[in-house]
Amino acid sequence: MVTNAASFGRSGVHDFIMLRASAVVLACYTVFLVAFAAFSTPLTYEAWHGLFAALPMKVFTLLALIALLIHAWIGIWQVLTDYVKCVSLRGVLQFVFVVTAFAYLASGILIVWGV
């Protein structure tokens, strides 16, 4: 059996479920944002500010950011294990990508809760 200590999930099945679950959250968030931008006319600063000031939207955004972290973590691990065969280089790249994804998550939380 091959282990996957650097991936997000505990096993292939876990990764498989987490990838799809996070994809569903990201798809819903994207569809909602596009629909809001398309149907909220005129799309003013007040409308946009009002949307993100509401608690449900803050929670939804936080969920989407966490889903993005999980999705990117697993996806990057899969891509790197395919294309980067040097283990130390792969470890460094994986570290950089995961830290960047965490930075996006932290920034997102601070920005959204600052509205």
Added chain:
Amino acid sequence: MKLDIAIYRYNPDVDKKPYMKDYQLEIPDGSDMMMLDVLIRLKEQDPSLAFRRSCREGVCGSDGMNMNGKNGLACITPVSTFKGKKLEIRPLPGMPVVRDLIVDLSQFYKQYEKIKPYLINDDKQPAREHLQSPEERAHLDGLYECIMCACCSTACPSFWWNPDKFVGPSGLLHAYRFLIDSRDTATEERLDGLDDAYSVFRCHGIMNCVDVCPKGLNPTKAIGHIKSMLLNRAV
């Protein structure tokens, strides 16, 4: 009619690196022939050309190769498929080349060995044979026909990048053939052997295997069933 053909040549004992060699072959106007016949005629011109073949009718799976960018069996691929274009024949991609169109399939066979391609039944042995209903037997259709030509696995990028860890479409088609067999009692043991991040889950369903299978089989569907079986016992 004149056929223009470029063939991948590499003899590690003589050549520093692989190269494409151009050939020409005269065939009667309006006639057609299989790619294997083209290779056999070229070998009469140039006896150093090396390729595998045996049954010459799509049963043994020996002459899998890459023809104009697509894997297939030379013996059942007519020249007319390529509509007069220049023919480019290369070995199956991603595998170490032994010589010319002959590749080393050791890794492919190792993966096949890994899935335990034989019936495991710990029940009391019947007096004559394990019986199967027609419905149970029907589950094996579309699975047992695989001739292991390696066209599918060598068309799969996941197998190119991880041939030591990802079982590959052919091996997984065989794995499902035993998982679904009503006479096999080692389902859990077989699933345990596949339950990691590479063996099955490196398949991202791009369906190159389905596109190239010369027997018209669908490894992606079989892999989907294995994923479902793994999910069912995990969730």
